Amino acid sequence: MDAISEILDALGVPSVSEMNINESYTITVDGFEDLVIERIAEDRLSVGQFYQQRGDIMSDPEVVFVVDDGEWRPVRYTQHPLAHQHDEAGIDLDGFLSTWDRNLRNQGFVAAAHKRDADD
Template sequence: METMKSIEKILKKKGVESLEAMELNESYTIQSQGYHELTIEKVGSDRLSVAHYYTQRGDLMRDPEIVFRIEENDSWTAVEYQQDDCGIYQHDKSGLDLSEFIKQWDENLGNQGFVGVVQ
């Protein structure tokens, strides 16, 4: 049961208090100088995608993307992980064990200024 505090902070700055408050396919893209864009998108009634995207030879690449199932008690469970440049794709509807990666990525997002640039 992971959580990404930096993503929660970004959404709150955008006026989003919960996943239910977002429309399906509603997304926010944040640019922090020197890093790939960060996109947060509601991709299902209880699913939130968090991804860094870049373009390679005209194709949109994920580096990485994690899709979380967010439950009523605000617990986040990673159910899908994709990193195109490494050829990695994992999916498990009961949850993936990515807690160390998520913890580090969340910390990096804060350190890289993604939360601070949101108005």
């Protein structure tokens, strides 16, 4: 996910290993669900867009990656209420991740991260 790496870099995070566990970043772009990037465990990074429905937090989508030596392997995919996949060996999401990566860039999330960094 090149867009996520670029967003983290724009926010001054050179790599996932530099983040603390439970450290998160939220990027907001008008008209879209917020993008949340959170290190959820020693080797896990959650990337998701979320909304609230009847008091519940819904993923649209959320992908959890195992991050090892700079490689990101998707192991969990959730998109409420339609889909949930989990496989520690990895999930083949190449097509989806490529589209999502392009959409995040086109929707302005990368630019918003650069602007946020420049404003700080």
